[in-house]
Amino acid sequence: MLNEVAPMLLSSGQDVDVGISGYFSYHLFGQELYLTTSHIGLVIILLAFVIFALIANRAIRHADPYKPPGKFLNILELLVEQVDNLTRENMGEAHGHKFSNYIGTLFAFILVCNISGLLGLRAPTADYGTTLGLALITFVLIHYNGFKYQKMKHITDLFHPLPLAPINIIGEFATPLSMSLRLFGNILSGTVMLGLIYGLLPKLLLLFGSPVLSLLHAYFDGFSGAIQTYVFCMLTMVFIAQNFDTEE
Amino acid sequence: MSNITNEGLILACSAIGAGLAMIAGLGPGIGQGIAAGYGASAVGRNPGARGTIMSTMLVGQAVAETTGLYSFAVAIILIFANPLLGKLK
Numbered sequence: 001m002l003n004e005v006a007p008m009l010l011s012s013g014q015d016v017d018v019g020i021s022g023y024f025s026y027h028l029f030g031q032e033l034y035l036t037t038s039h040i041g042l043v044i045i046l047l048a049f050v051i052f053a054l055i056a057n058r059a060i061r062h063a064d065p066y067k068p069p070g071k072f073l074n075i076l077e078l079l080v081e082q083v084d085n086l087t088r089e090n091m092g093e094a095h096g097h098k099f100s101n102y103i104g105t106l107f108a109f110i111l112v113c114n115i116s117g118l119l120g121l122r123a124p125t126a127d128y129g130t131t132l133g134l135a136l137i138t139f140v141l142i143h144y145n146g147f148k149y150q151k152m153k154h155i156t157d158l159f160h161p162l163p164l165a166p167i168n169i170i171g172e173f174a175t176p177l178s179m180s181l182r183l184f185g186n187i188l189s190g191t192v193m194l195g196l197i198y199g200l201l202p203k204l205l206l207l208f209g210s211p212v213l214s215l216l217h218a219y220f221d222g223f224s225g226a227i228q229t230y231v232f233c234m235l236t237m238v239f240i241a242q243n244f245d246t247e248e
Numbered sequence: 249m250s251n252i253t254n255e256g257l258i259l260a261c262s263a264i265g266a267g268l269a270m271i272a273g274l275g276p277g278i279g280q281g282i283a284a285g286y287g288a289s290a291v292g293r294n295p296g297a298r299g300t301i302m303s304t305m306l307v308g309q310a311v312a313e314t315t316g317l318y319s320f321a322v323a324i325i326l327i328f329a330n331p332l333l334g335k336l337k
Contacts (some may be wrong), residue, residue, distance in 0.1 A: 181321060185321055186313075192324070231310035234307050235311075
């Protein structure tokens with residue numbers, strides 16, 4: 001029985017492709033490197049952002065301050081206001097507005113990367129290089145602000161209960177690691193799940209039809225991606241804002 | 249038995265190991281369920297604070313998910329980028 005059913009379910013004719021594939025190899029410093037799917041996805045997304053920024057900049061420059069704003073301008077103002085509110089709520093009135101640029105950029109970038117699976121790209125955030133880069137930016141910001149607002153206390157606090165110093169120091173370095181792995185793991189798990197379903201169960205999908213597939217896409221790409229974007233930005237804000245607390 | 253190659257044995261054991269690693273998914277599942285349950289009861293007691301409770305719950309759940317994701321990373325490495333095959337000389 002199983003011998004008859006299994007080939008029917010598995011006869012897809014296509015391999016499961018969830019990995020990163022290189023398109024174009026080049027040599028740099030004696031190493032062979034590749035232009036991969038992540039790079040191409042990133043370039044497409046960044047181009048889309050640049051075009052959006054140019055259009056938005058044009059709309060803002062040509063805005064008439066004596067008239068009520070139009071549809072596009074209204075949406076832009078809403079977005080900026082949301083980001084401002086988010087940072088001010090989570091980082092305090094005094095410092096929140098300084099970080100709304102970074103948080104807004106981070107939010108938009110990660111969100112578009114995560115939901116780019118819906119547009120047929122392989123999500124660039126399912127590449128550990130991308131998420132580690134993002135987490136390292138946050139790591140640098142955390143410690144820059146730590147030194148800026150707490151001076152040397154930022155270092156001496158690590159040794160406060162002296163026996164716990166190794167744990168504290170490892171904990172500081174675990175922050176970017178766990179942040180990047182969280183984003184990477186969540187998006188990659190969605191990619192792998194959808195890849196397995198596409199590659200291994202095409203006959204089942206034919207039976208149940210596309211509603212199941214669109215539901216899975218909505219969950220793994222849309223919902224999960226949005227939640228992880230929110231979580232990444234939230235953790236960034238919380239970790240940076242920790243440095244402000246003991247100031248007064 | 250004698251016609252199992254060394255590579256085949258390593259691949260088979262790696263597949264079993266990847267499956268075993270994903271058992272760690274139990275922990276985050278239970279933890280997230282408990283967090284969601286308390287979140288629901290908190291909303292029931294104080295429906296006005298729904299937004300704050302939701303965001304706190306989601307961030308907490310995402311942090312609790314980390315251990316599960318470590319196991320997922322281990323499973324993915326075992327399947328797609330097996331480091332043990334390289335040890336075979």
